[in-house]
Amino acid sequence: MPSTAALVSQAFNGLALGSLLALVASGLTIILGTLGVLNFAHGALFAVGAYTAFVMMQATHSFVLALLGGCAIMLIIGFAMERLVIRHFYARPDEDQILVTYGIGIVLVEALRAYFGGNSQRVPVPSWGIGATKLGFMVYPTYRLQLIGIVAALLAGLYLVLYRTSVGLVVRAGIENAGMVGILGIDVRRTFLFVFAVGIVAVGLAGMLYAPVVAVTPDMGASFMVQSFVVIVLGGLGSFPGAVIGGLIAGEIISLTSAFDSAYSEVMLYGLMALVLVARPQGLFGTEGRV
Amino acid sequence: MSLLEVERINTLYGDSHVLFDVSLHVAENEVVALLGRNGAGKTTTLRSLMGVLKPRSGAIRLNGRPIQGLAPARIARAGMQLVPEERAVFGGLTVEENLRVARLTAEKPWPLDRIWEVFPRLKERRTSRGRTLSGGEQQMLSIARALIRDPSLILLDEPFEGLAPLIVQDLVELTKRLAADGRTIVVVEQNVAAVLSFADRVYGFNNGHVVYEGRAADLRADAAPMRGFMGLAA
Numbered sequence: 001m002p003s004t005a006a007l008v009s010q011a012f013n014g015l016a017l018g019s020l021l022a023l024v025a026s027g028l029t030i031i032l033g034t035l036g037v038l039n040f041a042h043g044a045l046f047a048v049g050a051y052t053a054f055v056m057m058q059a060t061h062s063f064v065l066a067l068l069g070g071c072a073i074m075l076i077i078g079f080a081m082e083r084l085v086i087r088h089f090y091a092r093p094d095e096d097q098i099l100v101t102y103g104i105g106i107v108l109v110e111a112l113r114a115y116f117g118g119n120s121q122r123v124p125v126p127s128w129g130i131g132a133t134k135l136g137f138m139v140y141p142t143y144r145l146q147l148i149g150i151v152a153a154l155l156a157g158l159y160l161v162l163y164r165t166s167v168g169l170v171v172r173a174g175i176e177n178a179g180m181v182g183i184l185g186i187d188v189r190r191t192f193l194f195v196f197a198v199g200i201v202a203v204g205l206a207g208m209l210y211a212p213v214v215a216v217t218p219d220m221g222a223s224f225m226v227q228s229f230v231v232i233v234l235g236g237l238g239s240f241p242g243a244v245i246g247g248l249i250a251g252e253i254i255s256l257t258s259a260f261d262s263a264y265s266e267v268m269l270y271g272l273m274a275l276v277l278v279a280r281p282q283g284l285f286g287t288e289g290r291v
Numbered sequence: 292m293s294l295l296e297v298e299r300i301n302t303l304y305g306d307s308h309v310l311f312d313v314s315l316h317v318a319e320n321e322v323v324a325l326l327g328r329n330g331a332g333k334t335t336t337l338r339s340l341m342g343v344l345k346p347r348s349g350a351i352r353l354n355g356r357p358i359q360g361l362a363p364a365r366i367a368r369a370g371m372q373l374v375p376e377e378r379a380v381f382g383g384l385t386v387e388e389n390l391r392v393a394r395l396t397a398e399k400p401w402p403l404d405r406i407w408e409v410f411p412r413l414k415e416r417r418t419s420r421g422r423t424l425s426g427g428e429q430q431m432l433s434i435a436r437a438l439i440r441d442p443s444l445i446l447l448d449e450p451f452e453g454l455a456p457l458i459v460q461d462l463v464e465l466t467k468r469l470a471a472d473g474r475t476i477v478v479v480e481q482n483v484a485a486v487l488s489f490a491d492r493v494y495g496f497n498n499g500h501v502v503y504e505g506r507a508a509d510l511r512a513d514a515a516p517m518r519g520f521m522g523l524a525a
Contacts, residue, residue: 166391166395169384169388169391169392169395170392170395172381172383172384172388173381173384173388173389173392175383176381176382176383176384177379177381179343179363179379180375180379180381181392182362182363182364182367183341183343183363183364183367183372183373183375183379184364184367184372184392184393184395184396184436184440185364185367185368185393185395185396185397185440186364186392186395186396187362187364188364287382287383287422
């Protein structure tokens with residue numbers, strides 16, 4: 001039985017992991033909800049984000065500049081992916097969309113491996129995040145605390161965009177019925193482009209912020225992608241609040257179970273998903289019949 | 292000149308030919324009803340006009356401008372507005388948010404107060420989410436969402452379907468008021484008695500063809516011509 005201190009520490013780890021999962025899943029869920037595309041390249045884009053942070057840190061020696069430059073790069077990647085590939089698959093069957101995004105994911109991961117090699121890279125913790133912070137009842141790595149705060153601020157920003165702006169209003173309407181948004185005179189293609197790019201920047205930012213905590217490898221996004229799929233099923237397909245709450249629940253379940261036996265952490269996650277699907281098939285915040 | 296001119300449009304669902312050389316015209320301030328049995332091609336006609344379905348051939352002009360082949364968003368900005376059969380209210384958005392989405396790209400949108408005057412019930416429910424509204428309220432919201440854009444032509448697809456008789460009565464009165472205000476409307480409806488009470492002209496559809504064109508007043512006086520496209524019910 002782990003000590004209380006170990007459990008509290010794991011709960012904080014769960015918060016850090018959960019907030020990142022929330023950010024990744026938010027991008028995934030608004031893309032799925034609005035565009036109807038399940039983006040299987042999301043995990044690869046998480047890794048691309050982490051490598052972007054690695055390259056930009058080497059070039060600028062500033063984590064903040066690396067984040068800003070990384071966002072610009074992810075934005076360009078998002079625009080290019082939507083314009084050049086995804087747009088041509090909106091009207092195609094689901095399996096075509098899955099195959100093409102899965103294919104893009106493989107190309108991106110292998111491109112990272114070809115350029116950077118298979119060995120892991122390290123992104124240093126930013127100078128303002130080095131060391132540990134005393135919380136009274138325990139000592140916790142400073143950067144991880146900052147990570148939770150930064151992701152919370154990003155999610156709050158995304159919330160404000162979605163719920164307090166006209167663009168967000170269109171996106172939320174589009175998640176429900178993109179065809180009707182078009183009938184009401186709004187160019188849904190432009191909205192789709194915006195949503196896709198925001199989703200890609202969100203997952204890229206998650207990768208950048210996670211990079212100082214782990215070894216950066218081309219395959220680092222694989223488990224995040226699978227977990228974020230579970231998160232959007234838990235939270236409800238297309239639901240932003242669902243992605244946030246689902247991400248936090250998933251992060252805590254994985255981390256707290258790891259305190260007892262890490263082999264069971266994913267088992268517990270899938271067990272919970274199964275329970276939610278039985279009790280509430282549309283997910284915690286989903287609407288029946290959606291997507 | 293007609294506000295809407297449709298010349299010999301043909302629409303297909305995949306390989307299935309649904310509309311055959313459909314032609315019709317609608318003058319300004321006119322209310323035109325499309326009548327016919329289920330599957331006759333009425334809804335397909337409205338969806339073809341709005342650009343939701345692309346006719347394979349033929350021409351559609353709104354205010355003299357060709358609109359066939361354009362995306363629904365561009366057709367909406369040209370002044371046409373479809374109120375779809377399924378209402379398509381955004382369930383997660385409030386009544387007011389539904390209306391705000393609709394007015395975003397309108398050239399001269401109605402102020403919300405004008406909508407509340409026409410639909411006091413919606414004003415009471417302005418902060419309620421679309422999915423919590425009754426069927427009648429959803430239909431009002433769907434019509435209000437079209438009106439707030441101040442379109443030159445409104446397409447109403449089965450506006451009274453599945454609603455309680457009292458609600459239908461209210462909506463018929465509303466449609467009559469809109470017609471009296473000079474709104475140009477094309478309406479598809481199975482409730483023939485209701486629709487004939489406010490329509491000016493009628494097109495009868497059968498198996499994707501226009502088989503009848505005439506004045507609603509003539510059909511009110513003598514329903515016999517309707518047997519050809521409405522079956523025994525007429």
